Each structure stands twice: as structure tokens, then as C-alpha cells.
Amino acid sequence: MIKTSIAVKVVFVYLIVVVGSLGLNGLLANGAIKDYVLKSTRESLMRDGHHLIASIQREEKFEERGNVKKNFSAPRVFSVAAGSVAREYVVVNPSGTVLWDTFSRADYPLLHHIPNVIALALQGHAATGTYPAGDPVFEFAAIPFTLPTNNFTPQVIHGSGPQVISIPGGIISNGVNTKVIVLFARISDLQRITSQIWLAVAQGLIIASLVAAIVGLVMMRRIVRPFGELKEAIGQVENRDFHTKIQIKTGDELEDIAHAFERMVQSLRAFDEGQKRFLQNASHELKTPLMAIRGYAEGLRDGVFAPEEASRILDIVASESVRLKNLVDELIYLSKLETLEDVYAFSEVDLSNLIYQTLERIHPLAQKKGVRLLCDIPDESAITTVDRDKMVQALINLVANAVRHARRQVFIRLRVEECYVIIVEDDGDGLADGEYERVFERFFHGAKGDTGLGLPIAKAIVEKHHGRIYVQKADERGARFIIELPR
Structure with missing residues (x-):
């Protein structure tokens, strides 16, 4: 099986997501672009049509004021505004007679596809249509308008075109001054522009994705390098080399993992x-x-x-x-x-009773050593969940150890604080420097010790009860062992 680095996997997945997104966006945008083009073309044709109508009406008013009749022997073409989408237009009257057109010979067949929109426009409402219906290439808009005079007589600029357009239902409007202007636009022109824009956007996205992938790869290498160091350190620990150290300074969770790994290695070294x-x-x-x-x-x-x-x-x-x-x-x-966990049988007990049981069992040893056992136990109950026999064994080991090292007395106290605190203190010679850290090690014992397993057993029992045991120097002389148990 071929192994692939994390960086390559991330970059590969990133590229797949980008390319897939581009393809999906293209599929989703195809229909949206077409609808947008049709809508934009329709709105632009309406705007251009009203502009032309205003131009015709202005000239008609001018000639009416000057009592001047149009001279169609010198035909004039009213131009649309700059940046318009209307390529061609035609003006007809209610009878379907072509009064004005800007068509070329190749575009005259389009006039056979506009009778329906002309009929709708003659009813007083602007109308739009497309051709062909399934996959439109042309869109046209028919806008009705009126003139103050009837001086706008038929004039065909291109004589080879049709003179009359057959309108369904015959003449719908009897207003002699009513005219209809029909504007045409090629949707393909706008689609081509939109496609070019979309292509440019797609190219930009691809270029940006490649740049992001390169930058991501560089950054990923910086991220992966600490993983390599961590892997090498793990290999050294696997070979029981607990002196390895890693220097990862990334300022993030990976640095926290490195610190946790170092602490683990220190614990393993101490355990080993x-x-x-x-x-x-x-x-x-x-x-x-x-x-x-x-x-x-x-x-x-x-x-x-x-x-x-x-x-x-x-x-x-x-x-x-x-x-x-x-x-x-x-x-x-x-x-x-x-x-083992099943050697413990937990139940609710009163720690005061456990201490009294411990003192009863240690009393013969204390009498033999000539040591007094003193205790300070509060009247309030100290109920907690422990294994009675195991906890008594831990206390016996602690008190017996204190009796062996005491001069005259051993003091046992119980404190009820945030946790239950049991203190066993003797007035012996205490521990030497360096022995406080090793006192709970197996087989470590002083001159008056026995097997060196009593304190490790006490420690194991307390820790299984989710407690804590440690040793301190007593105030005057001797050692003070402290057990903390949760309430």
C-alpha cells in the first residue's frame, strides 16, 4: 500500500473540492445565467424602445409646430442610446403596415414571428417574445405609442422586405395615430459576453486555487515537520530510550502535545x-x-x-x-x-471508627515499645466510601511505622475540611534529606524498618480510593504522614 503524506492528502482533497465546486456552480449557474440574460435583454429592449419612441415623438412635435411634413425621400433612422442591446427595430401601424425598419435582408424572416406580440401591444400593453421558443436566440419587445398627427406615413428603407405584417384578428386598434415599435436583440451576443465573463471568473478561481494550494502545501510542510520530530521521539521511547527531548515551538495544540509527551517520557523514565x-x-x-x-x-x-x-x-x-x-x-x-479492582469492596463507613480499630490493633506493639498513642478525633461523623479492611490495613501500616520510629508518643488526628485529612505524626528522628521522595518506594526502609513494603502498600490503597498520601517534617522532630480522602 502506497503511503501518502498528510500534506498531499489535504491538497488533493482541496483541489477536488475546488474543481467539484466549479463544476457544480457551472451547472447551477447555466440555467440562472440563461434566465438572467433573458430578463436583462427584455428590460434593455424595453428601455431602448422607450428611448426610440421619445425620439420619434420629439421629432413629430417639432414638425407639427413647424407645419413641416416628413420627406421620406431622404429617410432617417432613429438610433438607440449608446450601450443598448437593440440591434434592429420596426414600426408598424394597427393594420400591420411596416412604416419603418432597420432590418438587413438576412433578418427579414424574423418579421414572420412577431404578429402575436404586435397584437398584444395594440391592446395597450407592452409585450415580449422569443424565437425559437425552446432555445431562444432572438428576443423581441413590442411597445405601443401614439403620435399627435398622422404624418408618419409608410416608408420602407429596404424595399425587398415585406410591406405588411399579418396581425391575428385583423386590425385591433382603430386609432389612426397608434403605432407599435418592435425591437429585436440577439441573445447569443449577451450569452457570449456572459460566457466570457464566466470563463474569466473560472480561470481566476482556478489560478487562485492553485496559488492557495501551493501556499497550503508550504504551510502544511511546516505543520507536518513537528509531527516527524514527534514520530522520531516516539521511536526512541519505543527502544526504551527515555532521554529523548523534542523542541516544538508552534504556539498551538501541537506544542501542548509535545509537552504532554515529555511529561509522559519523564513518568516512563521514573517508572523504569x-x-x-x-x-x-x-x-x-x-x-x-x-x-x-x-x-x-x-x-x-x-x-x-x-x-x-x-x-x-x-x-x-x-x-x-x-x-x-x-x-x-x-x-x-x-x-x-x-x-486488580475486584479485590476492593467499597461501602460507607465512619473514618472515626476506622481510626479506633487501628489503635486497638496497634496498642500491643505500642505497649511493647513504650510508646503512647494519642488521638484527636472530632465528634462529628466523617462518613465516606472506602474498603473498610483495606483502609484499616493502610492505617495500621502507617501507625506501626510511626511506633517503630517514635521516641515516646504517636499522635493521630482527623480533620474534616474540603476533604477528610488523617495525620499520623511521631516524635522520632525523622527522615534524612533525600528520603522524603523515596519513602514510598518498595523495599526502602530505615534502620528500624521491616520489609520496606508497608508504606508502598498504604500508598497503593489510598490511591485506589482516589486519595493522596505524602510525608512532611514534623514541627519539632519526627515525621508527619498525611492522608487526604475525598468526602
């Missing part, structure tokens, strides 16, 4: 580094009890230890086995918390 540390830490944590078990087992087998030490060695092997099992169980539990 976290997974590497997890594997390293997991191998170390699992290796320690395994090496102890193997060492003591081989020592017993090879007789390294005295027989009376066998019981103590077996106790150590059993203890390390339990520790190894607990470590594996916590890893499996953490994996389920992060990946």
Missing part, C-alpha cells in the same frame, strides 16, 4: 528506574533470608554445628522461612492492590 530499583531491592531482600536458610542447612548437613546447636539453628531457619513467606505474601498483596 523504579522498576530497576525494585528488582535490585527485591533480589537483595529475597536473597538475604534464602542465604541464611541455605547456610544453616548446609552447616547442619556438613556437621559444622555441634549437635546441641541444632535446635537453635532450626529455629533460625524456621524464622527466616516465615520472614521469606511474609515478604513474598506482601509482594503478591501489593501487586493485587495495584492491578
Whole structure:
């Protein structure tokens, strides 16, 4: 399959739309142009006819005032106004006698197609017609007018033309001074001009479209180039190269996509580094009890230890086995918390009751360490939707961690604000610089820590509840862990 760039596709579609629009407009405009030409020709003929009538009437009045009779031996032709469409005209009286014409020999056959419009005009109304009827080539207009005298006697300029036009119904008007002027125009002349105009417009549109296509192609290349850079960066990430950077400065949504891509790459890099540390830490944590078990087992087998030490060695092997099992169980539990949704059973509970349950379970450990458990819980209820058992497990992990590092006391508070805030604070030595960012990493623990999975488990549970957990330095000493849960 041949691949086509976005720019070529856009330009190609643009050209198809333009050409199709031109063709459609041409089809739609063909009939509209024809109607417009007919209408314009008709209006122009009427205007030219009235101009001629005014000229004839002015001359008739002039001769009447001067008591001068027309001398048709020196015929005169009344001309139409400049820019008119009327090419030829003829004047007839009510009997159909041709009084005046400007026809050439080739155009005399047209006089046989005007009797009907003359008859209508003699009724006192201007009339129009076309010839041929189906696809008009000529359009004519008949306009009645009167003269003050009857001096306008028949005069045929071209003797070879017809002298009389047969009018349907005979003489319709008995007014001896009534005349009819019939003007002719070739529609093809105007159509040719209109076609030339349309052709010029079409050529202009095509040229403009080509220019727009070229400009669009240039601009499209500028748009597509950042996509190429983004594609190359994606290929590098696909090869697990998370140090790629792209510089896209377009000032639009594409630049936003580039920034989002960089943030994604940073997250992937952090996740990849976290997974590497997890594997390293997991191998170390699992290796320690395994090496102890193997060492003591081989020592017993090879007789390294005295027989009376066998019981103590077996106790150590059993203890390390339990520790190894607990470590594996916590890893499996953490994996389920992060990946499975059906391990959670949500219901509405009161966070105050959860805190009291946590304190009851941690109380034996606190007594053993000599640490007091203090709490500050408001009287108002703090109802929210959580998985009761999972949230208690998260609180137990936090409080147990605080008890292990506390000197004398651990303080648990509940605040009802825009969200529910649970604070677990100890008075121990706190975290060293650089440990605040890593405290929730798997297998990261301090000198008094256990498996290093308690806090990551608490974090996974809180985040599955759409909450947030983070750590701060306490006001005096120790560390302050904060859980924020939606109300």
C-alpha cells in the first residue's frame, strides 16, 4: 500500500473540492445565467424602445409646430442610446403596415414571428417574445405609442422586405395615430459576453486555487515537520530510550502535545528506574533470608554445628522461612492492590471508627515499645466510601511505622475540611534529606524498618480510593504522614 503524506492528502482533497465546486456552480449557474440574460435583454429592449419612441415623438412635435411634413425621400433612422442591446427595430401601424425598419435582408424572416406580440401591444400593453421558443436566440419587445398627427406615413428603407405584417384578428386598434415599435436583440451576443465573463471568473478561481494550494502545501510542510520530530521521539521511547527531548515551538495544540509527551517520557523514565530499583531491592531482600536458610542447612548437613546447636539453628531457619513467606505474601498483596479492582469492596463507613480499630490493633506493639498513642478525633461523623479492611490495613501500616520510629508518643488526628485529612505524626528522628521522595518506594526502609513494603502498600490503597498520601517534617522532630480522602 502506497503511503501518502498528510500534506498531499489535504491538497488533493482541496483541489477536488475546488474543481467539484466549479463544476457544480457551472451547472447551477447555466440555467440562472440563461434566465438572467433573458430578463436583462427584455428590460434593455424595453428601455431602448422607450428611448426610440421619445425620439420619434420629439421629432413629430417639432414638425407639427413647424407645419413641416416628413420627406421620406431622404429617410432617417432613429438610433438607440449608446450601450443598448437593440440591434434592429420596426414600426408598424394597427393594420400591420411596416412604416419603418432597420432590418438587413438576412433578418427579414424574423418579421414572420412577431404578429402575436404586435397584437398584444395594440391592446395597450407592452409585450415580449422569443424565437425559437425552446432555445431562444432572438428576443423581441413590442411597445405601443401614439403620435399627435398622422404624418408618419409608410416608408420602407429596404424595399425587398415585406410591406405588411399579418396581425391575428385583423386590425385591433382603430386609432389612426397608434403605432407599435418592435425591437429585436440577439441573445447569443449577451450569452457570449456572459460566457466570457464566466470563463474569466473560472480561470481566476482556478489560478487562485492553485496559488492557495501551493501556499497550503508550504504551510502544511511546516505543520507536518513537528509531527516527524514527534514520530522520531516516539521511536526512541519505543527502544526504551527515555532521554529523548523534542523542541516544538508552534504556539498551538501541537506544542501542548509535545509537552504532554515529555511529561509522559519523564513518568516512563521514573517508572523504569523504579522498576530497576525494585528488582535490585527485591533480589537483595529475597536473597538475604534464602542465604541464611541455605547456610544453616548446609552447616547442619556438613556437621559444622555441634549437635546441641541444632535446635537453635532450626529455629533460625524456621524464622527466616516465615520472614521469606511474609515478604513474598506482601509482594503478591501489593501487586493485587495495584492491578486488580475486584479485590476492593467499597461501602460507607465512619473514618472515626476506622481510626479506633487501628489503635486497638496497634496498642500491643505500642505497649511493647513504650510508646503512647494519642488521638484527636472530632465528634462529628466523617462518613465516606472506602474498603473498610483495606483502609484499616493502610492505617495500621502507617501507625506501626510511626511506633517503630517514635521516641515516646504517636499522635493521630482527623480533620474534616474540603476533604477528610488523617495525620499520623511521631516524635522520632525523622527522615534524612533525600528520603522524603523515596519513602514510598518498595523495599526502602530505615534502620528500624521491616520489609520496606508497608508504606508502598498504604500508598497503593489510598490511591485506589482516589486519595493522596505524602510525608512532611514534623514541627519539632519526627515525621508527619498525611492522608487526604475525598468526602
